[in-house]
Amino acid sequence: MLFREIRGNEALKQQLATMCDENRTGHAILFSEAGEYGAVAHAVALAQYLSCQQRHHGQACGTCPNCQKFNKLIHPDLHFIFPVNAVSKSGSRPLSQSFIGPWRELMLNNPYFSEETLSKHLGLEEKSGTISVHEAKEIISKMSIRSYEGGNKYAIIWLPERMTAEAANKLLKIIEEPYPNTYFFLITHAPERVISTIVSRCLRIDVGPIPPAAQRNEDASEWQEPALALLRHAANRDLVSLLQTGERLWEFGREKQKYFCLYLEDCLRNLLFLSENIPLGTGLTPETEQQLRQIAPRFSRESIEKAFSATDHARTLLESNVNAKSVFAVLCNFLYNSVNL
Numbered sequence: 001m002l003f004r005e006i007r008g009n010e011a012l013k014q015q016l017a018t019m020c021d022e023n024r025t026g027h028a029i030l031f032s033e034a035g036e037y038g039a040v041a042h043a044v045a046l047a048q049y050l051s052c053q054q055r056h057h058g059q060a061c062g063t064c065p066n067c068q069k070f071n072k073l074i075h076p077d078l079h080f081i082f083p084v085n086a087v088s089k090s091g092s093r094p095l096s097q098s099f100i101g102p103w104r105e106l107m108l109n110n111p112y113f114s115e116e117t118l119s120k121h122l123g124l125e126e127k128s129g130t131i132s133v134h135e136a137k138e139i140i141s142k143m144s145i146r147s148y149e150g151g152n153k154y155a156i157i158w159l160p161e162r163m164t165a166e167a168a169n170k171l172l173k174i175i176e177e178p179y180p181n182t183y184f185f186l187i188t189h190a191p192e193r194v195i196s197t198i199v200s201r202c203l204r205i206d207v208g209p210i211p212p213a214a215q216r217n218e219d220a221s222e223w224q225e226p227a228l229a230l231l232r233h234a235a236n237r238d239l240v241s242l243l244q245t246g247e248r249l250w251e252f253g254r255e256k257q258k259y260f261c262l263y264l265e266d267c268l269r270n271l272l273f274l275s276e277n278i279p280l281g282t283g284l285t286p287e288t289e290q291q292l293r294q295i296a297p298r299f300s301r302e303s304i305e306k307a308f309s310a311t312d313h314a315r316t317l318l319e320s321n322v323n324a325k326s327v328f329a330v331l332c333n334f335l336y337n338s339v340n341l
């Protein structure tokens with residue numbers, strides 16, 4: 001899960017990345033949100049950013065071995081704890097681990113979910129679940145052993161207000177005296193109901209509502225369509241259409257031009273995944289995926305990596321207010337020359 005894939009809260013995402021870059025990430029963070037604003041996605045993106053081996057410009061790379069596991073939420077040092085209750089399939093001492101499949105599925109499809117949506121998705125027979133002392137013991141034992149990958153370990157605890165008093169007291173001890181390289185990211189919808197001794201040990205971060213513009217996917221089509229068109233025209237060796245599409249980008253405002261570059265980088269990353277038979281990132285429409293699959297054979301891994309760097313450089317130039325016409329002319333030319341002949 002990458003920061004750029006999360007809607008809204010641009011300043012916050014930047015702040016989280018800067019905190020990591022400056023080695024100031026607290027080992028216990030309480031993300032607080034008053035609605036379905038995707039706080040859990042921020043927590044996972046922060047963990048991925050911390051573990052990424054090639055992070056740059058405030059973003060995890062999305063392609064290194066750690067990122068590949070984070071993209072599917074299957075990194076062995078990433079643990080999720082959320083409220084569950086006893087259902088027929090889980091036995092009398094239900095743990096989050098018994099529900100990890102549906103949890104991952106929901107997180108990957110739509111991380112902006114309510115407790116009710118989660119309960120339904122997990123098939124909980126009662127409306128709400130709890131985080132039990134068995135769960136607390138389990139996570140303490142997981143956090144105390146050596147990490148599988150030799151790096152950080154993360155416990156993402158969704159709704160700490162649902163912990164029983166016994167569970168909260170157990171967890172408090174480990175949050176007070178954490179093992180090295182362990183991080184606890186808690187996501188609350190009701191900070192006043194989390195026990196105060198835990199709250200006082202955490203750095204509190206408020207996640208704000210998603211602005212209406214970021215909620216509407218159709219707005220993104222403004223820069224998605226030309227990004228795919230550029231790649232398609234480059235793949236078809238159609239220089240005239242390629243340059244005409246590039247000219248349309250001049251009319252965009254600076255912010256949209258930067259979003260365009262970010263989206264183009266996402267497309268290139270997906271082309272890289274296709275070339276290596278790695279499952280594609282989430283959130284792609286079937287039409288977009290089909291277009292990328294058609295384009296993919298025309299680009300080698302090396303040319304995709306070079307195009308990625310060129311796009312990243314274009315974005316840096318736009319941020320420095322370099323003339324957009326020359327930035328996009330250079331980028332179009334570069335894409336044209338990246339295609340396998």
Ligand SMILES: [Zn+2]
Nearest residue numbers: 052061064067
């Ligand atoms: Zn990475």
